[in-house]
Every structure is written in structure tokens, then in C-alpha cells.
């Protein structure tokens with residue numbers, strides 16, 4: 386049984402049919418990437434998994450349990466964390482307070498401190514800035530914070546929506562190294578990326594989403610060799 | 623740069639500025655005339671200052687309700703004046719019963735705490751129910767809709783309480799320990815004023831500590847910034863909004879008892895003027911900002927108390943203190959025109975961008 390299973394979901398914004406029967410699954414311990422062009426429905430897929438949007442049809446299951454009856458915050462308690470598109474950090478809270486909010490589901494204070502140390506070790510820059518108001522961080526630092534914040538809850542599944550957006554190449558490297566590292570430590574990852582090359586280089590498997598439908602599904606290795614993928618998403622002719 | 627600025631000035635701007643300058647001139651001339659006449663002693667001014675601080679403390683506690691709710695929902699809860707009224711208007715019956723039975727004199731501390739607890743409980747319940755029943759279903763409606771609902775809810779609550787307790791004024795029995803006054807260096811301070819100032823400061827500090835340092839308070843601030851992102855942290859947004867209304871209700875209920883110590887009559891319409899003044903204070907300080915509400919309330923309390931005598935007496939206005947409400951609301955209009963973000967509001971607006 387897959388850890389996370391999305392089965393034939395249809396999601397709408399008003400009468401815009403954004404997802405037209407998307408199915409995908411993520412096994413425990415995997416990094417799975419979802420690639421696709423602008424407006425393909427990648428963010429909508431993640432938003433539907435977190436419960437922020439409810440599908441009109443289809444199911445999202447975590448460890449076999451249908452998530453339909455649960456509110457977004459309850460789904461977080463079940464072990465799903467998200468690095469949302471556009472970071473969405475709390476600009477008026479300090480760096481440390483943002484991380485504390487990431488650990489909102491934890492009741493154990495020493496676990497919280499332990500996780501905070503882990504995040505500070507991954508991103509020493511955040512430690513230096515911990516009492517600074519998050520809105521004054523640079524874009525890259527904000528992305529580190531958004532990633533760190535999602536790790537604070539010890540998620541079983543981490544959903545990441547374009548963590549490399551707007552970052553300098555060095556920082557992209559750092560974020561992707563971090564993704565691999567937390568995956569090795571046991572977190573399962575569903576990664577949405579525009580940067581398909583980077584995403585496929587760390588993922589085990591991938592799906593290609595096009596106007597609300599999954600058009601290709603394969604191992605990362607095969608996707609890199611796939612002519613359609615190369616043309617459309619890897620910038621090769 | 624200068625040209626575009628010039629082009630943007632309209633006739634209304636000129637008129638508004640002219641009125642502003644005229645009011646400023648009246649204030650300055652009046653103040654100089656009053657001070658030169660030497661009609662009031664230093665003690666009178668100190669006396670008015672103490673009065674202003676007590677009043678400001680009460681406004682600050684009411685203003686918390688406006689500012690917390692605005693912070694989290696970006697809505698002005700115009701029914702908050704009735705949240706404020708409901709507590710003391712209910713607790714007056716307990717207070718008077720305890721006084722009549724002599725319990726209040728035998729156990730003043732326990733008696734007062736019971737009255738305070740009842741007032742807080744009623745105001746808190748009304749605030750939470752108000753959000754649950756009247757505002758929550760409209761959370762995603764256009765902003766005008768909850769505003770109209772709030773005004774409707776305000777009348778509804780006024781007339782429900784009028785129906786329950788009658789339309790008359792109820793005299794509020796002040797416990798014996800709080801009657802009387804102390805004199806420090808010729809300055810006479812009423813015990814009730816001391817109780818109000820200490821009570822309000824204690825309450826304000828507790829509220830600030832909750833919002834700033836507790837997990838729930840941090841969650842409130844997170845929700846006020848981004849509800850969706852907060853939900854993705856596992857925060858139950860509806861629960862936090864309920865708690866925010868509860869906190870506003872608690873401070874309004876406490877404010878109600880303190881207000882009744884200063885003006886010991888209560889009735890179903892008692893919330894209207896203090897509610898509007900506290901709203902003015904919240905806007906003056908920068909709505910949505912907790913320290914701002916405190917600052918705005920203190921300034922408003924002081925201006926309202928000292929202002930009429932200081933600004934108007936020297937101009938020969940016969941009973942200046944009757945114009946205190948006019949002064950308070952003139953302030954509201956002028957902040958809205960010249961500095962709608964309030965004193966501390968700017969910082970918030972900046973970091974939001």
C-alpha cells in the first residue's frame with residue numbers, strides 16, 4: 386500500500402476544471418516529483434492533498450485512510466506538512482516564532498527544541514537571524530525558513546511546491562541537498578518543480594502533469610531519457 | 623515631483639487642511655489663554671490627569687476587543703460596545719445583591735472578584751456567540767456584509783438586554799472599601815481611580831503577554847497574517863478566531879466593571895459612547911496593534927479629561943467639559959483624514975507589504 390495515494394481527483398476553482406482525474410502515489414521513503422508547465426495544476430494537486438481544496442470527485446488517502454472528512458489542520462496532525470508556493474512565511478513573526486508555528490502539532494517541548502536545532506544545523510543562517518522579523522529576510526533566507534518550518538513537525542510526508550523558485554544556483558543546490566538529506570532521514574517527499582532537471586536528478590520517480598491530467602509516469606531515469614520530457618521540460622531539442 | 627504634488631491637491635484638501643490649521647490654532651490660543659489666566663492650580667491639572675489615566679485604562683481594555691478582532695479578521699466589530707455592556711449590566715444585579723446582604727462588606731475581595739468573574743463570563747460568552755452565529759457564516763462575504771451584520775447585532779443585543787433587565791438605569795453599589803479617597807501632597811485620588819488604573823494596567827499586561835509569548839498568542843498572530851498558511855501548520859483557524867473573540871470579550875467584561883466604578887450607573891445603552899471612544903483609541907493607536915491600542919486609549923483618556931479645560935476654558939467657553947465627546951470625535955475624524963494608519967499603524971502596514 387502506498388503511503389500517499391491520490392486517486393482520480395477532480396478539483397475546480399468556480400467552474401474552472403483545474404484537475405481532471407489526477408492519480409498518483411508515493412511510497413514510503415520515496416522522493417516523487419510532479420513536473421509540468423505553468424497552470425498545469427501542480428499547486429492545485431498539492432492543495433487538494435492538504436485539504437485546503439476538497440476534490441469534487443476522487444480520493445486522497447494517507448496510509449489507506451481517506452482524508453475527505455478531515456480539515457486541513459487535522460491533516461497536518463496526520464503527518465502531512467507543506468512548503469507552500471511563494472513561501473508564505475509569517476512576515477511579522479520572528480524566525481524562531483515561525484519555526485515554533487511549524488511545530489504547532491508537537492506537544493513535547495524538548496522535541497521542539499531538538500527539531501529547531503536540526504533546522505539550525507541545516508541552515509546556520511537561520512540561527513544567526515533567529516530573533517529577526519521574518520519579513521526582513523532575503524528571498525533565499527525566506528525559502529530556507531519555509532523549508533525549515535515544514536520540517537519542524539517531523540512530517541511523514543513533505544509536500545514541496547517549487548522550493549527552488551527565485552533562488553540563486555548555490556541556494557538551489559543547498560535546498561536540493563537538504564531535500565535528499567531529510568529524505569535519507571526518513572521523510573517521504575512529493576516535490577513540485579519547474580526546474581525539472583534538478584528535480585529528476587534527486588527523485589526516484591516522477592509524473593508529468595499537463596492541463597490537469599497526468600500524461601507520463603515513470604522512473605526519474607527514464608523520464609530524463611524521454612524525448613517529450615526533454616523537449617518540453619528539460620529545454621533540449 | 624513638486625508639480626505632480628501640486629496637481630494632486632484638490633479643493634477638499636485645502637478645506638480640510640484649513641480646518642485642521644484652524645483647530646490647531648484654537649487649541650494653541652486656548653491653551654495659552656487658559657494657562658495665563660492661572661485659574662486652575664497644579665493640583666487641578668494633576669487631578670484631571672489621574673482621571674484621564676483611569677478613563678484611558680478603561681478605553682484601552684475595550685479597544686483591545688476592536689484591535690484583536692480587526693487584526694485577525696480585518697473587520698470592525700461594531701457590536702463590541704454591546705459585548706462591553708452585557709457584562710456589567712448583568713453583574714450589577716449580583717453586585718447589588720451582595721451589597722444588600724452585607725457579603726460585599728464582609729468579604730470585599732471575594733465579592734468583587736465574583737462580580738468581575740460574572741461580568742467577564744457574560745461578555746466573553748456574548749462575544750464568542752456573536753462570532754459563531756453572526757460572523758462566521760459571512761467570513762467569505764464582501765467586507766460590507768459583516769459590517770452591516772455587526773450593526774444589526776449591536777441593536778439586537780441592546781434590545782435583548784433591555785428586554786431582560788429593563789430600560790431603566792441601575793445604580794451600581796460601590797463596595798465600601800473602594801469608597802473614599804487618599805490624599806498625597808494635597809492631591810486627592812479616589813480609591814476607585816486607583817483600582818481602575820491598577821486593574822487596567824494588570825489586565826493590559828496579561829493580554830499583551832498572552833498575545834506575545836504564549837503558543838496560542840503566536841498562533842493568533844500567525845492566523846492574522848495568513849489563515850491558509852496557519853492551517854498548514856496544524857493551527858485550527860476557527861478555534862483561534864473564537865479565542866480571539868473570547869479574549870476581546872474578557873477584556874471588555876473587565877473594562878465594564880472598571881467603568882462602573884467610575885460611572886456607577888449601568889443601562890442597556892451604556893456601551894455606545896465608550897465603545898465608540900475605544901474604537902477611536904484603537905484607530906488612533908493603529909488598529910490591529912496591541913501596544914497601539916493602549917497608547918491611543920491613554921492619549922484619548924488624557925485629552926478627553928484635560929483637553930476641554932485646557933483648550934477651551936481660556937476661550938471663554940462656559941462649561942468646557944460638556945464638549946469632551948466633541949473633542950474625542952473630532953480627533954477620530956482627523957486621524958482618519960490625516961493618518962488613517964494611526965500612531966503605531968505604519969510599522970504594521972510596512973511589514974505586511
Ligand SMILES: Nc1ncnc2c1ncn2[C@@H]1O[C@H](COP(=O)(O)OP(=O)(O)OP(=O)(O)O)[C@@H](O)[C@H]1O
Pocket residue numbers: 398401403421422423424425426427428429430470579
Ligand atoms: N484561485 C484560483 N482561482 C481560479 N483559478 C485558479 C486559481 N488558482 C489556480 N487557478 C487555475 O487553475 C489552473 C491550475 O493552477 P495551478 O496553480 O495548480 O498551476 P501550477 O501547475 O501550480 O502552475 P505554476 O507552475 O505556474 O505554479 C490554472 O489554469 C490556474 O489559472
Ligand SMILES: [Mg+2]
Pocket residue numbers: 427428429470546
Ligand atoms: Mg504552482
